[in-house]
Amino acid sequence: MNLTLVHDWLNQVGGAEDVLHHLMQTYPDASIHTSIYDVQAMPSEWSAGRFQTLWLNHLPQIYQHHQRYLPLYPLAWGNLNLSGYDVVLSNKSGFCHGIKTDHETLHICYCLAPTRYVWQFDHYAARESLGNSVKLAVNTIMPWMRWWDTQAANKVNRFIAISHDIQDRIQKFYHRESDIIYPPVEVKNRFKPDTHHDDYFLSLGRLVPYKRVDIIVEACTRLGLPLKVGGTGRDMERLKAIAGDTVEFLGFVPDEDLPDLFAHCRAFVFPGFEDFGITPVQAQAAGRPVIAYAGGGALDTVIDGQTGVLVKDQSVQAFMDALASFDETRYSGEVIRHHALQFDVDIFTEQMTTYVEQAWDDFRKK
Numbered sequence: 251m252n253l254t255l256v257h258d259w260l261n262q263v264g265g266a267e268d269v270l271h272h273l274m275q276t277y278p279d280a281s282i283h284t285s286i287y288d289v290q291a292m293p294s295e296w297s298a299g300r301f302q303t304l305w306l307n308h309l310p311q312i313y314q315h316h317q318r319y320l321p322l323y324p325l326a327w328g329n330l331n332l333s334g335y336d337v338v339l340s341n342k343s344g345f346c347h348g349i350k351t352d353h354e355t356l357h358i359c360y361c362l363a364p365t366r367y368v369w370q371f372d373h374y375a376a377r378e379s380l381g382n383s384v385k386l387a388v389n390t391i392m393p394w395m396r397w398w399d400t401q402a403a404n405k406v407n408r409f410i411a412i413s414h415d416i417q418d419r420i421q422k423f424y425h426r427e428s429d430i431i432y433p434p435v436e437v438k439n440r441f442k443p444d445t446h447h448d449d450y451f452l453s454l455g456r457l458v459p460y461k462r463v464d465i466i467v468e469a470c471t472r473l474g475l476p477l478k479v480g481g482t483g484r485d486m487e488r489l490k491a492i493a494g495d496t497v498e499f500l501g502f503v504p505d506e507d508l509p510d511l512f513a514h515c516r517a518f519v520f521p522g523f524e525d526f527g528i529t530p531v532q533a534q535a536a537g538r539p540v541i542a543y544a545g546g547g548a549l550d551t552v553i554d555g556q557t558g559v560l561v562k563d564q565s566v567q568a569f570m571d572a573l574a575s576f577d578e579t580r581y582s583g584e585v586i587r588h589h590a591l592q593f594d595v596d597i598f599t600e601q602m603t604t605y606v607e608q609a610w611d612d613f614r615k616k
């Protein structure tokens with residue numbers, strides 16, 4: 251089949267770009283369409299010549315401030331016609347599912363999230379610290395953007411969700427059914443359990459307010475429990491101000507240091523709400539239990555009482571209670587790692603290729 255990949259924007263590397271990277275490996279001959287491409291921000295091994303950008307790519311300072319141009323993305327994507335392809339596979343959290351196709355092209359949307367800027371804008375604006383002028387501009391045209399987003403979703407042939415939470419949101423906002431394929435995580439070959447564990451809890455990720463790292467910092471401070479916090483971000487100084495002597499800030503943690511850091515902790519703590527969440531899977535791949543807020547992707551990746559603890563309230567007191575009663579000897583590293591293997595890259599590749607091939611066969615029979 252003649253397949254192309256579609257991705258919202260490429261001016262930073264995060265979970266969405268990890269998924270794209272594996273899709274690029276799965277379909278090495280596929281062209282890739284994206285709105286903007288910042289060569290300086292993308293992995294050096296990526297070939298810029300493989301990417302086709304939209305006219306948005308030429309707007310001033312869009313790499314640094316792409317949120318300012320949010321109202322323009324529906325217009326740009328809505329004018330991109332990909333009818334010449336057999337299959338369009340869009341890797342979407344924004345507006346890229348709005349491309350044009352004809353009745354001979356199958357459009358499969360791997361939905362990382364229904365467009366947050368449309369359906370959860372207040373949360374997104376707080377998360378990204380958007381200025382008042384941007385918020386005012388977007389809110390003014392929000393009814394039109396929601397109409398556009400719904401119309402774009404109606405033209406997608408098939409949706410794939412990354413978690414049950416996203417599946418529920420696809421149903422709620424788009425009124426569409428979806429299948430689930432979990433995002434790829436390097437589990438099998440990168441992380442290994444260790445029989446030796448040190449006396450510290452672990453938190454890893456960007457230090458930004460919506461990650462709610464403040465909950466675990468304050469909980470461990472009050473209980474006097476050792477906590478290592480890895481990552482950088484604009485919330486660093488605020489977190490240091492509320493942290494006690496038992497909390498250690500590691501700053502940026504190189505990739506090569508992550509396996510040991512995960513393997514030797516008492517447990518990995520995940521107080522935020524994520525659409526999926528890769529770090530809890532990485533911790534379990536290293537055989538360590540996870541103490542997570544019971545929401546979002548954690549409901550898919552953590553089994554309460556078997557691979558960790560699901561905390562029902564996103565509060566300091568609830569996490570203090572979970573930490574104070576936590577007993578890591580109750581958990582089997584072998585059982586935890588076995589659970590994590592279902593999220594491995596190889597599983598993702600097998601499921602995605604099988605799904606696309608079957609969908610294409612079914613589509614041609616109609």
